[in-house]
Amino acid sequence: MARHSDRFRAVALTANRDAERLAEQCRQHRPRYAVMVDPDAARRLADLLADMSQPPEILTGVEGLEQVAALPEVDHVMAAIVGAAGLRPTLAAAKAGKRVLLANKESLVVAGALLMKAVEESGAELLPIDSEHNAIFQCLPPDFSKGLAEVGVRRILLTASGGPLRDWPIEQLSSVTPEQACAHPTWAMGRKISVDSATMMNKGLEVIEACWLFGTDTDHIQVVVHPQSVIHSMVQYEDGSVLAQLGNPDMRTPIAHAMAWPERFDSGVAPLDLFAVARLDFQEPDMMRFPCLALAFQAARQGGTAPAVLNAANEIAVAAFLDRRIDLPGIAAVVEGTLDAMPEEGVEGQGVDFLLDVDRRARDCAEHLVQTRRS
Ligand SMILES: NC(=O)C1=CN([C@@H]2O[C@H](COP(=O)(O)OP(=O)(O)OC[C@H]3O[C@@H](n4cnc5c(N)ncnc54)[C@H](OP(=O)(O)O)[C@@H]3O)[C@@H](O)[C@H]2O)C=CC1
Numbered sequence: 001m002a003r004h005s006d007r008f009r010a011v012a013l014t015a016n017r018d019a020e021r022l023a024e025q026c027r028q029h030r031p032r033y034a035v036m037v038d039p040d041a042a043r044r045l046a047d048l049l050a051d052m053s054q055p056p057e058i059l060t061g062v063e064g065l066e067q068v069a070a071l072p073e074v075d076h077v078m079a080a081i082v083g084a085a086g087l088r089p090t091l092a093a094a095k096a097g098k099r100v101l102l103a104n105k106e107s108l109v110v111a112g113a114l115l116m117k118a119v120e121e122s123g124a125e126l127l128p129i130d131s132e133h134n135a136i137f138q139c140l141p142p143d144f145s146k147g148l149a150e151v152g153v154r155r156i157l158l159t160a161s162g163g164p165l166r167d168w169p170i171e172q173l174s175s176v177t178p179e180q181a182c183a184h185p186t187w188a189m190g191r192k193i194s195v196d197s198a199t200m201m202n203k204g205l206e207v208i209e210a211c212w213l214f215g216t217d218t219d220h221i222q223v224v225v226h227p228q229s230v231i232h233s234m235v236q237y238e239d240g241s242v243l244a245q246l247g248n249p250d251m252r253t254p255i256a257h258a259m260a261w262p263e264r265f266d267s268g269v270a271p272l273d274l275f276a277v278a279r280l281d282f283q284e285p286d287m288m289r290f291p292c293l294a295l296a297f298q299a300a301r302q303g304g305t306a307p308a309v310l311n312a313a314n315e316i317a318v319a320a321f322l323d324r325r326i327d328l329p330g331i332a333a334v335v336e337g338t339l340d341a342m343p344e345e346g347v348e349g350q351g352v353d354f355l356l357d358v359d360r361r362a363r364d365c366a367e368h369l370v371q372t373r374r375s
Pocket residue numbers: 014015016017018019037079080081082083085103104105106129130131187188189190191192193251
């Protein structure tokens with residue numbers, strides 16, 4: 001079976017500040033463009049690549065990301081920047097009608113209506129590579145966009161590992177260190193999403209992501225804790241059938257699925273050995289232990305700017321936790337305080353500048369709450 005290298009060539013690679021890593025990737029994949037968002041890091045990248053015979057053209061800033069996301073010679077854009085910083089380039093790719101492989105769930109949480117409208121108007125293909133949403137996509141019929149009820153779906157069963165703190169004594173959560181929170185039991189991921197998994201905010205963001213991707217609401221999504229992370233999510237149908245997608249927890253599978261769709265190619269992931277897995281467990285999420293999950297459900301039901309506020313406050317709170325400025329329970333407290341403090345606003349007819357202004361105001365508010373908790 002074909003591998004992706006038979007069919008794909010990297011036109012552009014991007015990073016924020018890590019010039020060394022991007023330089024290494026440029027040497028390996030020889031893209032035509034490299035975007036280094038930070039201008040100082042862009043100068044460093046140019047120095048690092050000075051001896052290349054045909055170095056990539058180096059662009060900077062969010063504008064550089066938007067530019068490469070919309071290049072005519074690009075047909076696939078993988079949106080895998082962390083946080084709301086991914087919104088503008090993801091939107092640019094959607095507006096340009098690309099196949100968008102979406103890992104950056106935060107852009108749908110902040111601007112779901114805007115992004116889905118851009119996809120509809122341009123004819124872009126929005127394919128989820130977040131493992132759960134990719135699994136759901138695989139378990140739905142191809143015509144699901146006419147409505148989940150129309151195609152016989154009762155509800156989505158969104159699986160969650162429960163993260164590294166699933167069994168910690170609740171009264172000891174304030175002593176959790178960033179290293180302990182980032183020690184995910186089944187997935188190797190970046191620090192921000194790892195903390196989100198530890199608080200289950202990741203699942204809350206994913207509930208909102210699923211509402212937009214699959215045109216549904218929170219009443220039709222059940223979060224199911226499944227510690228083995230072998231089932232990546234399920235779809236329950238009206239006739240009693242439940243379809244699940246299983247596999248080893250390895251992001252190469254959803255990425256390969258979305259790159260090759262509607263065909264398949266070899267992702268390089270080892271076949272799932274069910275005898276080695278031996279058992280699959282399921283539990284209800286504990287909302288007392290994971291208040292961030294409850295806050296995300298609340299923001300999703302509230303709608304308007306609430307999900308954008310939730311996301312911005314969470315990004316600030318997680319960064320403060322990773323810097324040891326607040327404790328782990330402080331993350332939920334900062335998010336709740338920000339949601340309470342920010343006025344409710346509608347998003348109908350609003351553009352990206354409005355949403356990013358909401359994001360900025362929520363960050364200021366959350367940062368103030370972080371300072372208050374410390375003093
Ligand atoms: N890791 C995983 O397995 C999964 C991740 N996701 C989602 O994918 C996204 C990325 O997660 P993950 O790969 O773990 O994160 P990482 O922290 O490992 O990587 C984040 C990437 O985003 C870049 N970046 C960070 N800030 C900015 C910015 N302001 N502007 C431009 N680029 C920026 C970083 O560049 P630099 O290193 O130079 O700072 C880095 O390349 C998140 O939205 C996450 O929720 C979803 C499913 C699974």
